[in-house]
Amino acid sequence: MFQANHRALWCIAAAITRDSVGAHDVVQEAAVIALGKLHEFDPSTSFTAWCGQIVRYSALNERRRGGRSRAISTDPTILAANSPAANGPADVSMFSGALAAALETLEETARACLLMRTVMDMTYKQIAEALGVPEGTAMSHVHRSRQALRARLESAATKEVTP
Amino acid sequence: MTASNDGGLGRMADPRIDMYLDGLLSGPELQAFESELAGSPELRRQMDLQERIDGGLRELFVYRAPEAATVGRIGPGPAEAAPAPSRGLFMRGGRRWMAIAAVLALLVGSWAAYINITTPGFDKVITLGEVYRDFNSVDFVCENDAQFAKAIKDNFGQALLLVAPPGTKLLGWNYPGKDPALNAYTGTVISEKTLVLLTEVDGRSVKVVIDRTRAERGRQMGVPANAGFNKFRKEVGDLVLYELTSLDRPMLLDGFYDPDRSAPPAAPR
Numbered sequence: 001m002f003q004a005n006h007r008a009l010w011c012i013a014a015a016i017t018r019d020s021v022g023a024h025d026v027v028q029e030a031a032v033i034a035l036g037k038l039h040e041f042d043p044s045t046s047f048t049a050w051c052g053q054i055v056r057y058s059a060l061n062e063r064r065r066g067g068r069s070r071a072i073s074t075d076p077t078i079l080a081a082n083s084p085a086a087n088g089p090a091d092v093s094m095f096s097g098a099l100a101a102a103l104e105t106l107e108e109t110a111r112a113c114l115l116m117r118t119v120m121d122m123t124y125k126q127i128a129e130a131l132g133v134p135e136g137t138a139m140s141h142v143h144r145s146r147q148a149l150r151a152r153l154e155s156a157a158t159k160e161v162t163p
Numbered sequence: 164m165t166a167s168n169d170g171g172l173g174r175m176a177d178p179r180i181d182m183y184l185d186g187l188l189s190g191p192e193l194q195a196f197e198s199e200l201a202g203s204p205e206l207r208r209q210m211d212l213q214e215r216i217d218g219g220l221r222e223l224f225v226y227r228a229p230e231a232a233t234v235g236r237i238g239p240g241p242a243e244a245a246p247a248p249s250r251g252l253f254m255r256g257g258r259r260w261m262a263i264a265a266v267l268a269l270l271v272g273s274w275a276a277y278i279n280i281t282t283p284g285f286d287k288v289i290t291l292g293e294v295y296r297d298f299n300s301v302d303f304v305c306e307n308d309a310q311f312a313k314a315i316k317d318n319f320g321q322a323l324l325l326v327a328p329p330g331t332k333l334l335g336w337n338y339p340g341k342d343p344a345l346n347a348y349t350g351t352v353i354s355e356k357t358l359v360l361l362t363e364v365d366g367r368s369v370k371v372v373i374d375r376t377r378a379e380r381g382r383q384m385g386v387p388a389n390a391g392f393n394k395f396r397k398e399v400g401d402l403v404l405y406e407l408t409s410l411d412r413p414m415l416l417d418g419f420y421d422p423d424r425s426a427p428p429a430a431p432r
Contacts, residue, residue: 007226024227119226139185143182150216154212
C-alpha cells in the first residue's frame, strides 16, 4: 500500500525538500519509520494520509538537518550550472532558476498540491485523499499557486525576450 | 493575505486559465474562452507562460518509480504472499528465507529505533505560556479592516473584526506554528495554523490567540497558576479566542465580532 501511494508521498517530500532525489530518500526513510510505527496506525483512518504525515515530518527533519548536498539551489547562477538544461539555451536555465525561486514563495501544502497535479497528473480527488484536505481546497491551492507563479515569472519571461 | 482579492496577482490571476487547464469549462464558457484565446495575444501569452511553467516543473522534479524491494511492503492490509523459495546452494529454501527475513527485521528494527532516537519530534507543541513569552515577532501587518478580516477568513474560513478600546495599538500577526526558514508549519498551538494577534493596551502586551473551535477539541489549553499572566477565553462563531494578558480582565475579547453575521459591538470600556 505504501508503494501504491509512492507518487503522492514523493510529491509531499519533494514539496519540502525541493529535490527529486532527496525526496526519494525521504520516502524511503519514512517507509522504515512507518514500518516501526505500524502498530500505532488506526485502521479506521486513511493510511495514505497517515503515511503522508510521516513523510512530511521526515522531510521537515531532513530540511532542518540542512538537506542533502544535492538539494536544489534557488540561486539562478548555481541552477544554471547544475540544471539538466545547462547545455541548452541560457534563457532556459534562467527560467528554471526563476521558477525554483518562485516555488520557494509558495506554502508547503500548495507546493505539494501543485506537484501532484502537474508532475503526476493526479486528480483533485486523489490529491485531497493524499493530503487529507477537502477536494476544493486542493483545487484552490493548485489554481492559486499557478496564478502566483505566472505573476512572479511574467517578468522573468519578459526579460528573456527583451534584447 | 493582501488587500486585493487576487492577492496582488493582477492580470495573471485570470481563473479561467486554470479552469480551462483542468477541463472545468464547458459549453458556452468553453467556447467563449477559446474564442478569446484565439484573438487575444495577452491571454495566449499567459497560456504559453503556464505551459512553460508546467514544463519547467516537470524538468525540475523528475519522478522515478521505486523498485518494489526498495520500498518494501508496508500496509495495514493482509501481508502479501512470500515469494516462493527456490533451492539455494547452501541452505534449503525455507530456512534461507527465514534467515534473510531475520536479518532484515533486525536491520530495519535497529534503523527505526535509531531514527526515533536521533530525529527531533514531529509537530512541536507550543504552549500558551510560550506564546505569551516567546512569540513576539511581527510576521504580517494588516493595513486596514478588510485585510484584517481577510487574513482570518483565509486561515479559518470565517472573518473577524475587532472594535478595540481606546489606548490599543495593533502591532500585527505572529504565526507561531510556522517556520519561516522552511516556509512550512512545524509547530502546533491549537492547530498548526493558529494565529496570534500582537497588541499593546495602555502600553502593556496583550496577545489574542485565534483558531477554529473544533481544532481545540481534545487539547489541553491550561496555564499554570504561577504563569505570570492571565488567560481569558471566548468563542465567536466557529472560532475560539484566548486573550493572554498581564491585566486582570480581558480588554479585547468583547470587541471581536464576525462582520458577516453580526453588527459591531459597542466600543469596550
